[in-house]
Amino acid sequence: MTGSSLPSTHPLSAGLTRDSALVQALEGRASSHRPVWFMRQAGRSLPEYLKVREGTSMLESCLDPALASEITLQPVRRYGVDAAIFFSDIVVPMRVAGVGVDIAPGVGPVFDRPIRSMADVEALPELGEAGDGGAFDQALEPIREAVRLTVEQLGQTPLIGFAGAPFTLAAYMVQGRPSRDHMAARELMWAQPEVWEALVAWTSRAAGVFVRTQVLAGASAVQLFDSWAGSLSEKTYVEKCAGGSRAALTAVADLPVPRIHFAANAGHLLDPMGAAGATALGVDYRTPLDEAVAATGGRFPLQGNIDPAMLGAPIEALERHVQDVLDRGAQAPGHVVNLGHGMPPHANPDVVKRVVEQVHERG
């Protein structure tokens, strides 16, 4: 990878986000208040999102720098959250590299040609490295531009860059579309181990270049969404997938940014996920944070883990649940409040705003 420091204009170098509550908590430093942001905080739960997205497809929106930047900023304006998450999608680097993929409304990522053989992997585009001036790097210009526009507006609020983890990306590429159990990918890893290894090597590079590009352009932290890793046993995760996540996270390990590693339904994987190059762990709503502290020996700042379903509960029950998350999270060496998975599309923005206020008052 080229260069191993951030540009002097980067919000971390310029002193804008270095002592933000988010970066402090992710680094295990004492913060002025408990920071809070939400996975999928941008998107369908916000009327202002539905309005600006009208007539533009999901991937077109991601590749329109002004629009992607506006959507990224919407939840920060509305909720006063402590971080923005870059509006994009885990399949954007594939699309940008030239892979035939679209996001079908109401479905998710759909690939023209699912990966089933070594010839399929070998036909995937060359990726190169972040900043090398190659075809992929050049095609990522709308991403750099969107990040630059966003951090200009964010000032002292950090932007979180992200990528899909190699297993999650490979699960879509092999299946060709969303699936419940990721069976095609889980079969391929045993039926054709060399094809699996080659595919994970490719998705690791795609994820690594994508996050490094966002960081160099201005993101102050990154999150790797290992969303579907919970479908694997610990042994399979360690043998077949953790190396890919480590490679993707290592792509920014020389830069001074916290690296959050999140997976859903993965209480049994927290330890290996931490070992795969993370500096902080995202915990889903099924594992209480104090148990996550115990499972990881208190070595990692944690992020999480309000049950998204509780956003629909009576307000007193929601408040008690948020307080419980705050109490348990206080045992971690740093705690960033988040949902235990993505924001439900029908979440009530007024309820979400109350959660932010509660965290800021009592956290």
Ligand code: 1CP
């Ligand atoms: O029509 C629409 O509005 C598209 C819905 C949508 C949105 C708003 C998709 C399709 N992706 C996104 C944005 C998105 N995706 C963000 C934006 C920032 C934010 O959080 O506010 C992020 C971080 C993602 C990441 C993502 N995409 C993940 C990882 C997170 C997770 O939920 O575990 C995954 C698995 C995807 C794939 C994907 N993209 C879109 C959908 C509906 C899906 C899931 C499909 C499935 O069930 O497999």
